[in-house]
Amino acid sequence: MTESDEPFDDDDLDDDDDFDVEEDIERTAVTVEVTGLSLYTHHGVTGAEREIGQRLIFDLRFDAGPCDATVTDRVEDTVDYGRVCEVVALMAQRRSYRTLEALCTAVADRLLAEFETTEVWVKASKPEPPIALPVESVSVEVWRTGRSD
Template sequence: MAPEHEPDDDLEPEGTEDDADSDFEDGGDQTEVTIEVRGLSLYTHHGVTAAEREVGQRLVLDIRLEVGDCDATVTDMVEDTVDYGEVCNTVSLVAQQRSYKTLERLCSAVADRLLDEYAADEVWVKAAKPEPPIPLSVDEVSVEVWRQRGGADDED
C-alpha cells in the first residue's frame, strides 16, 4: 500500500516554465537550432563543358542552416523559425536561375542567398553530381561551401 501523501500547494511540479527560465538566467541550458535539408534533387544546367550546360543533369543538394536560439522551440510556430520548405524553394530558384561552370560557384551563390534571406548565423551547402561526366566509375562528386554571417555589416 502506498504511503499517504498530501500535496504541498506551495510547490510547483518539476520542469515548469519557471524552472526553464531560471536555467537560462543562471547561464544554464542553451538551445541551438540547426535546420537541415538532405537530398534535394534538382535538374540543372551546370558544368564545365558546353554539353553539360546545354543538356543538363541531376544535382543533389544538402543544406544546413545554423539558426541559433529560435523562438519556435517555445512557441511552436513556424513564423518563429526558418521554414525548410521555403529554403528548398529558394535553393531551387538559385540553382535553376542561371548556369555555372563550377559547383563551387553554385554552392557560393546558394549560400549567399540563404544568408541574405533567412535568419541564419551560418550556412553549409553541398552539391553532388551522382553521374559526373568522367570516364571512371564513382558514386558521386561533390563540393561543399560553408559561409558564416559577417560582422557589423550583417547585423540589424
C-alpha cells in the same frame, strides 16, 4: 486520475497563445537540415553538360542559433525549410554555373541574405559526373557565416 495522467487534448493547444520569449526562458540553439533536394539543372564545365543538363542533389544545414520556435512552437519563429528549398531551386535553375563551387557559394550567400541564420552549409553532388573513371558521385561543400546574435 491525476492531472498528468489525463489524456492529451488537442484543444489545449491554441495557436493564439502568446509566449513572452524575452522572459527568463532559455532558448535552445537549433540546426535545421534539408537532405537530398534533387533538382534538374544546367551546370558544368563542358557546353554539353550545360546544354543537356543533369541532376544535382543538394544537402543544406543552417545554424539558426537560439531559436524562438523551441518556446513558441510557431513556424514563423524558425527557418522555413520549404521556403529554403524554393530558394535553392530558384538559384540552381535560374542561371548556369561552370563550377559547383560558384553555385554553392551563390546559394549560400542568398540563403544567408534571406533567412535569419548565423551559418549555412551547402553541399551539391553530381550523382553521374561526366568523367572517364567510375565514381558514385562528386560533390562540393561550402560553409558560410552570416549574422551573429
